Amino acid sequence: MDNMHLSFNQPTPEQQKPVLERIRELSNHPKIRGLWLNLMQTFIAILAALIVGACLLLIIGANPIEAYGALFKGALGSWPALARTLRTATPLIFTGLAVVVAFRAGYIFLGMEGSLYFGALSAALFGIYLAPGLPAFLHLPLSMLAGFLAGGLWALFPAALRARWKVDEVVSTLMLNYVAVLLVDHLVYSFFQDPTGGTNAERAFTVTVPESSRLPFLSAKYGLTWAILIGAVLAVVLVWIYSRGVWGFESDMTGFNRKFAHYGGVNTIRMAIVSMVLAGAIAGLGGTTESLGNYGRYISGFSSDFGFSGVTVALMGRLDPIGTLFGAFFFGALSSGGAAMELVTDIPRDMVVVLQGLIMLVVTAQAFFSMLRLSAKARPEE
C-alpha cells in the first residue's frame, strides 16, 4: 500500500527526462520520422522548383516576386480564389488517387487520361440515353457507376497485356491515351453530337444530361460540386484499405518486391490486373464527376492534362491517399493561381507547367535528399 503510494507521487523515469530529450525520442519514432522525411522531401522539391522557376522568370525578364505574388493571391488570396483552387483540385484528387493505387503496387500505369475520357463519356451517355426516367437517388449513382466501370474497362486492356503477356505498361498506356482521346471524340462527333452544336463545331459535346443524373453543386457560383467530398471519402477509404485491409498489404508488398510477394503467396498476376483496373476506374470516376457535375455533359478537351498532373499530385503526397489530397490542393492552387497570374501579369500560365516539370524532376531524386540528410537511408546510425 505504502509502496504504491510512493510510486504514485514520484516522477517516473520517463517524466524526469528534459522536454527536448523526449521530443528527440518521439521524433526518432519510425512513423513520425517517416512522416517528417516525407513532408520535408516534398517541401524541398517544391522549394527547388520555385527557386529554379524564379531564375527562369528573371532570365525572361519578369519579376519573380510579382509573379509569385499574383499566383499566391490568385490561388488563396480570397474566398472566391480559394473556391476556384478547390474546384481545380477536384479532378486531380481522382487522378492522383488512381496513381496511388497503381504505383503502390509497383505498376507505372500512366493511362489516367484515357480512363478519364471514357469515364466522362460513359457517365454522360448513361445519364442521357439509358433510363432517363429513373429517380435521382438511383439515376445519379448508376450513371457514376457507369463512368467508374468504363474507366476500369479501358484500363483492363493494358492491365491484361501487362499481367498475361508482360507488355510494359508505361509505353502501352502512353499510346492508349492518344487512342482514347481520339476514339472518344470520334464517337461523340459521329453519334452523340449535340445537334445545336452542329457537326462541324470546334468541340465535340453531347446534349446536357437530365437533372436526375446531375451531380449537385455545393456552390454553383464557384463551380464546386459534391465531387470534392466524394474524392475525400475515397481517400479515407484507401487509407483504411492500406492500413487495415489484406489487399492493401499485399499491394504494398508487391510494390516493394514483386518476387518476394509472389513467393509469399500473393497472386501477382491478379494484383497487376486489379490494381491497374482500379486505378483506371478511379480516374474514370474523376471524369464522371466532371461531366455529370460541372459541365452537365461530355465536352471534348475538358481535361487540361489531369492525367499527368495526377502523377505529380500523388508523388507530392508520397503515394499516401491523404498526402495526395494535400498534393491535389497544392497543385490546384498552382493551376488556378497560374490562370489568375496570367490575367494580372504578362506571364502565361504555362509557367506553372514548367514548375510542375521541375517538381517531378526533383521529387524522386533520392541522392539529392540524402545529401540534405533527408533520407532514411542516409542515416546509417539508426
Next chain:
Amino acid sequence: MFSSIINADLFAAMLRVATPLLLVAIGAAFTLKAGIFNVAVEGLMLVAAFLAVVLSTLLGNLWLGILLTIVLTTSVAMLYGFVTISMKADHIIAGLGINLFSAGMTAWLLQSVLNSPGGFSSTNTPDIPVVHVAFLDQVPALGTIFNGQNVITILSWVLIVVSYLFVHRSKFGLRLRATGEHPVAATTVGISPIQWQYISIILCGVFCALGGTALSMGSINLFTKGMTAGRGFISFAAASFAGGSIPGTVIISFTFALFSSLAIRLGGLGIPTRFVQMIPYLVTLIALIFSRRRDRL
C-alpha cells in the same frame, strides 16, 4: 486504286516521316543500352523542334541555329542525366518531368518572348537545303524516292551506319553495353558506368536535337505547341522493342514511318480523320504486344 496508294511517292514520304523518328529512336537506343529507361526523348524532341525554327530564324543562319539547338537540347538532356544518374531519380518520373518542363517552357516562350501563342512560323526562316542527284532522275522510281530529300535526312542515314559501328562494332560500344547489362561487372573491369551513362545521355541529346530539327524544319518551317504529339514516345518504343540494338531500332522506325505515311493517304479514302490519326499509336501498341523484349522487367 492500289497503285494510287502504294507508289514511289509513298516511299519518298516515308523517308521524310522516318527522319525525326529514326534520329530520336537511335538517341533513345544509346541510353537504353546504358540502362536508362529514357522517356524524356519526347520533351527533348519538342525543345529541339522549337529551338531549331526559332533560333535559325532569329539568327538568320540555319547552321548556327542548328548548332545552338544541339547545344541547348543537350543541356536539357544533361539536366535529365544529372537528375537520374547522379541524383538517382526515377527514370520514368524524371522523364515525365522533362516532358512537362519542355511543354511548359516552349509554350511560355512562344507567348512571352515571341508573342505568338499556339505556334511559330516566319517567312524569314532559312530552309534546310535539299539534295538532288541528277543521274538518279534517269532511274524510274529511285529518282522520285531519293531526290529532293533534305540534308538532315541524308545525314541521318550516315548516322545510322556510324551509330551501328559505334554501338556494335567498337570497344566504346562494348563498354556502353556492359554499363547497361551489368553495371557491377563493368565496374570490376574498370569501366565507369556513370561516365558511360553520361556519354549516352549526351549522344541522345545530340540525336534528339537533330530529330526535333527534322520534325519542325523537314518539310515546312513551322513549330506548333505540343507538335511532337507522342512521336518521342513512339521513337522510344521503337528503341525499346529492339532492345536498343541499332539495326532493329532503324528497321522498326522505318516500319512506323511507312504506316504513318500510309495512314495519311488512307485519309483520302473516306476513313475518319481521327482513326487515321490513331494509326501510329495503334501500330506501336501492336508492335509492343508482339515484341519479345521485356526491358524494364
